[in-house]
Amino acid sequence: MKVIEKFKNFFKTLPDKFKAIPYKLAKKFAGAKEILVQGNGKVSASMIVMGLGQLLNKQWAKGIMLLFIQVAFIVYFVLTGATDLFGFFTLGTRAGNAWYGIEGDNSVVMLIMGILAILIIILYIAIYIANIKDAYRTQCALDTLKKPVSFKQEVGTLLDKNFHKTALALPVIGVCVFSILPIVFMILIAFTNYGDNIVPPALVDWVGLENFGKILSLGQFAPTFFKIFGWNMLWAVLSTAINYFAGLGLALLLNKKCVKGKAIWRAFPILAYAIPGFITLLGFKFMFSYGGPINYYIQQAGGEAVGFLGLDAKWSARFIGLIVNAWISIPSTMLLATGILSNANTDLYEAARVDGASAWKQFIKITLPYVLFATTPVLISQFIGNFNNFGIFYFLRGSLNVDGYFLASDTDLLINWLYNLSINNNYYSIGAAISLIIFIITSVISLAVYVLSPSYKQEETFR
Amino acid sequence: MKKTLPALIAHIAVILAVIIVMGTLGLIAAGVASEGSEKFTDEIERNVTLRILENDTAKEQGYLKELLDAFNAEYAEYGIKAVDANMDQFTDLETGGPYGYGPDVLYQANDAIMKYVDGTRKHILPLPVEQLDCYEHIGKNAWDAYKVTIENQDFICGVPVNIQQPLLFYRKDLLPANWETEWDDDKNGVPDMIEYWTDLYRYSQTIRAQSASNYGYMKSLNDGYFASGYFLSYGGYVFGGEERNDTSDVGFSKNDGYLGAKIIRQLASVMNLECTEDTITKNSYSRMAQGAYFATMTTPDVYTMFIKEMVNAGFTEEYARENLIMTDVPKLPVSGDLEDESQGFKDMTVMGGINGYAISSYTKAPNAALAFVNFATSYKMINRRAELLGISPARGDSAEALGGLNANINNNLTAGTIYVMPSVRALGQVWTPLQTYCAILADDSLTGKNVYVTDEALKKGLENVDNQIYAAIHTLG
Numbered sequence: 001m002k003v004i005e006k007f008k009n010f011f012k013t014l015p016d017k018f019k020a021i022p023y024k025l026a027k028k029f030a031g032a033k034e035i036l037v038q039g040n041g042k043v044s045a046s047m048i049v050m051g052l053g054q055l056l057n058k059q060w061a062k063g064i065m066l067l068f069i070q071v072a073f074i075v076y077f078v079l080t081g082a083t084d085l086f087g088f089f090t091l092g093t094r095a096g097n098a099w100y101g102i103e104g105d106n107s108v109v110m111l112i113m114g115i116l117a118i119l120i121i122i123l124y125i126a127i128y129i130a131n132i133k134d135a136y137r138t139q140c141a142l143d144t145l146k147k148p149v150s151f152k153q154e155v156g157t158l159l160d161k162n163f164h165k166t167a168l169a170l171p172v173i174g175v176c177v178f179s180i181l182p183i184v185f186m187i188l189i190a191f192t193n194y195g196d197n198i199v200p201p202a203l204v205d206w207v208g209l210e211n212f213g214k215i216l217s218l219g220q221f222a223p224t225f226f227k228i229f230g231w232n233m234l235w236a237v238l239s240t241a242i243n244y245f246a247g248l249g250l251a252l253l254l255n256k257k258c259v260k261g262k263a264i265w266r267a268f269p270i271l272a273y274a275i276p277g278f279i280t281l282l283g284f285k286f287m288f289s290y291g292g293p294i295n296y297y298i299q300q301a302g303g304e305a306v307g308f309l310g311l312d313a314k315w316s317a318r319f320i321g322l323i324v325n326a327w328i329s330i331p332s333t334m335l336l337a338t339g340i341l342s343n344a345n346t347d348l349y350e351a352a353r354v355d356g357a358s359a360w361k362q363f364i365k366i367t368l369p370y371v372l373f374a375t376t377p378v379l380i381s382q383f384i385g386n387f388n389n390f391g392i393f394y395f396l397r398g399s400l401n402v403d404g405y406f407l408a409s410d411t412d413l414l415i416n417w418l419y420n421l422s423i424n425n426n427y428y429s430i431g432a433a434i435s436l437i438i439f440i441i442t443s444v445i446s447l448a449v450y451v452l453s454p455s456y457k458q459e460e461t462f463r
Numbered sequence: 464m465k466k467t468l469p470a471l472i473a474h475i476a477v478i479l480a481v482i483i484v485m486g487t488l489g490l491i492a493a494g495v496a497s498e499g500s501e502k503f504t505d506e507i508e509r510n511v512t513l514r515i516l517e518n519d520t521a522k523e524q525g526y527l528k529e530l531l532d533a534f535n536a537e538y539a540e541y542g543i544k545a546v547d548a549n550m551d552q553f554t555d556l557e558t559g560g561p562y563g564y565g566p567d568v569l570y571q572a573n574d575a576i577m578k579y580v581d582g583t584r585k586h587i588l589p590l591p592v593e594q595l596d597c598y599e600h601i602g603k604n605a606w607d608a609y610k611v612t613i614e615n616q617d618f619i620c621g622v623p624v625n626i627q628q629p630l631l632f633y634r635k636d637l638l639p640a641n642w643e644t645e646w647d648d649d650k651n652g653v654p655d656m657i658e659y660w661t662d663l664y665r666y667s668q669t670i671r672a673q674s675a676s677n678y679g680y681m682k683s684l685n686d687g688y689f690a691s692g693y694f695l696s697y698g699g700y701v702f703g704g705e706e707r708n709d710t711s712d713v714g715f716s717k718n719d720g721y722l723g724a725k726i727i728r729q730l731a732s733v734m735n736l737e738c739t740e741d742t743i744t745k746n747s748y749s750r751m752a753q754g755a756y757f758a759t760m761t762t763p764d765v766y767t768m769f770i771k772e773m774v775n776a777g778f779t780e781e782y783a784r785e786n787l788i789m790t791d792v793p794k795l796p797v798s799g800d801l802e803d804e805s806q807g808f809k810d811m812t813v814m815g816g817i818n819g820y821a822i823s824s825y826t827k828a829p830n831a832a833l834a835f836v837n838f839a840t841s842y843k844m845i846n847r848r849a850e851l852l853g854i855s856p857a858r859g860d861s862a863e864a865l866g867g868l869n870a871n872i873n874n875n876l877t878a879g880t881i882y883v884m885p886s887v888r889a890l891g892q893v894w895t896p897l898q899t900y901c902a903i904l905a906d907d908s909l910t911g912k913n914v915y916v917t918d919e920a921l922k923k924g925l926e927n928v929d930n931q932i933y934a935a936i937h938t939l940g
Contacts, residue, residue, distance in 0.1 A: 039466060047470035047471045073478075074478075077481050077482055078481060081485075082484075082488075083490075085482060085486060086486035087489075090490070098824035099588060099589065100500060100502070101500065195939075196582075197581070199583075201583065201584075202582070214939060221938070290735065290737045290739065290742060291742035305736050310736075310739065311903055399898060400895065401895050401899045421939070
């Protein structure tokens with residue numbers, strides 16, 4: 001009920017949050033207006049050429065640095081940036097022919113280089129604005145007869161007051177290049193016809209929302225999508241819950257004083273965790289196959305072989321998937337919970353015992369909130385991991401198409417289907433569209449759960 | 464605002480001007496078409512290194528080293544050095560080739576090679592095959608596996624080396640003692656169970672009746688590559704058209720293809736449920752060695768695996784080689800019923816492939832690469848390859864010289880009983896629907912569900928397979 005209440009409040013406050021946007025923007029741009037009205041000639045100089053105002057103010061080092069950035073930006077755009085930016089929109093105009101050594105445009109590379117050019121423009125705009133603000137700050141200092149901040153002082157603040165900027169500069173660049181660029185690339189691929197026969201050297205084109213239209217409108221496609229999505233949600237919730245509570249239970253059990261040889265007991269699940277996942281999965285596939293040991297004993301006992309992962313084994317295969325996933329994932333939760341429980345405040349339990357609280361009550365009121373508080377982000381990552389758990393059904397029950405599903409089986413998750421569509425069938429753009437949908441679903445769920453969780457709202461509770 | 468705004472606008476205008484002018488110039492420059500040239504000029508490049516991608520068996524058995532040494536010695540005056548590309552045998556040229564990675568010469572199956580020239584792709588070069596020594600000695604069917612038609616012009620993009628076809632593997636020592644009197648009706652000295660599927664089926668029934676743990680013919684029936692032969696034998700086909708690459712016409716269910724489904728159902732009845740999955744394929748080496756299986760079907764390249772397992776099971780290698788026999792697949796009954804021989808027999812058509820050499824479009828030394836291919840497909844090297852690796856040469860003169868099964872396989876290709884895997888990328892979409900259906904048929908037979916008993920049901924099931932394959936290829940295309 002509390003969760004529902006929280007959701008209601010979240011949506012209730014949404015209109016107010018939207019209404020506040022113009023005010024916040026006006027506040028943000030008040031400074032810009034001031035610079036435009038009050039800025040003197042040197043500020044104007046910095047507006048025309050980056051660093052010029054600073055040079056006129058005899059801030060040589062800073063001025064030269066900004067000027068260098070300006071020159072580098074122009075040189076980049078003269079040499080390649082402008083072509084890259086245009087290439088982002090055209091995705092190439094000249095098809096290559098490797099048979100005759102004719103080098104054509106590579107649409108995919110052009111798309112990446114175009115994104116990079118846009119990122120560089122954004123970075124340039126940010127530096128340009130900082131350059132103007134700096135020139136205006138110097139003007140204000142001189143107007144009030146203060147000494148402007150010297151380059152040495154400014155560098156000094158980067159190692160002291162503004163150290164966070166220094167420390168974060170490289171990671172931010174790394175995130176832009178290695179994280180944002182590929183994500184944006186993947187998102188943009190969803191709006192192109194990349195895939196099937198349209199792969200370089202053939203030229204790729206923008207197709208707008210066509211791929212999303214295909215997913216939702218194709219007769220065979222939409223029912224498969226919704227069927228798989230429904231199972232995927234159920235799988236993610238069930239597997240996360242099983243892994244989490246079983247791991248926690250195991251940790252609590254092995255935390256009991258009465259358990260002898262804890263180190264040995266803890267080693268067993270770690271062994272399961274240490275073995276590569278796909279080896280475990282292939283092992284389980286063999287165990288449950290017709291020729292595997294389980295069926296062998298069933299037959300020895302006079303029974304008939306059971307197709308645990310066979311053609312009609314929808315729910316038994318799903319159940320085996322949950323169990324195998326638990327086998328692989330519970331140890332990590334157990335280790336995590338063991339670590340957290342070792343820091344639990346024993347006074348709380350002592351007080352609860354004095355007050356006559358039962359073991360169950362202690363678990364519900366002390367242990368669970370404490371562990372949940374500490375592990376909500378992990379829980380979310382486990383949920384996302386399970387939602388996108390490719391290996392389980394790929395290894396347990398791959399290469400199977402089931403009636404009523406388009407190029408998928410009834411145990412496939414969206415990620416498996418995505419693989420079938422994009423890698424097996426080379427439909428990269430459709431694959432990107434589906435992964436974009438998966439991305440939206442998982443990020444909305446994760447954000448909502450995290451924002452509404454005590455880990456976010458009551459950060460100080462257990463400090 | 465008047466004071467600084469013009470400066471801001473001026474800056475933006477200059478930057479925009481730079482971007483627009485340079486971008487437009489870039490577009491104009493891109494519009495100027497550059498001229499290409501023919502790559503094969505008969506002038507062998509000097510002092511170059513050729514990266515050769517070969518299969519793992521060729522490396523393991525030492526053939527690749529022998530080939531490279533011989534070639535390097537032959538072309539020493541040109542300073543050409545052929546080296547092992549040191550890449551996975553299934554390396555996808557498409558992913559690295561355009562960016563300067565990948566081999567110069569590659570040896571792969573025809574379907575793998577020809578996917579590089581499917582659609583708009585041109586990752587391997589069309590070859591002047593008439594210049595090669597092997598040209599006259601390789602049959603048309605083999606060359607056709609490497610033929611691609613672009614804008615009404617035919618190109619050959621690979622050189623056939625090795626013909627792959629499924630063969631029947633059986634244990635000679637497990638034949639009944641009285642086979643010459645009881646199992647050789649035509650008195651041709653060949654056991655009937657090796658010659659005809661009907662007899663192999665009957666013999667499997669006999670073995671099953673005698674022992675609960677022993678089987679006659681055993682094979683994972685869900686393996687589309689091997690199972691497709693049953694459909695192909697009765698007029699079914701993968702893709703239609705003269706070149707067998709018209710993906711708009713998927714035809715497993717065409718003609719009497721459904722009779723193949725009937726055969727699969729019947730064969731399943733002498734096996735167990737393991738035939739619906741890949742357990743039998745995995746276990747066949749050890750189970751054949753133990754004598755639990757009398758026969759199976761697979762490709763000749765795994766012959767040594769069977770021998771190894773028999774040796775592990777306590778037989779001498781000599782005994783193993785004498786008793787583990789590879790032979791052509793049996794003949795199928797014209798009736799499509801393993802219990803009805805009244806209409807006679809027909810040769811079984813099997814899905815096969817042709818491995819060969821191709822040259823990457825991104826090689827810096829196409830003429831040297833062509834010289835390498837010419838050398839590697841010479842009579843001497845192909846014979847050596849066959850000797851070391853046990854392959855069946857595509858060269859007719861080599862096959863004839865080697866005799867035995869090699870000649871048979873070469874003749875099968877000419878006679879059309881080897882259905883060469885269509886050299887189109889869409890072939891990848893065939894396997895999952897096909898193997899699902901074959902597994903359903905086997906399951907239906909063994910579990911007594913009996914959904915696919917009538918011809919209509921078998922036909923409908925197979926039509927569904929065709930539809931699924933068509934949808935996989937064309938729905939999003």
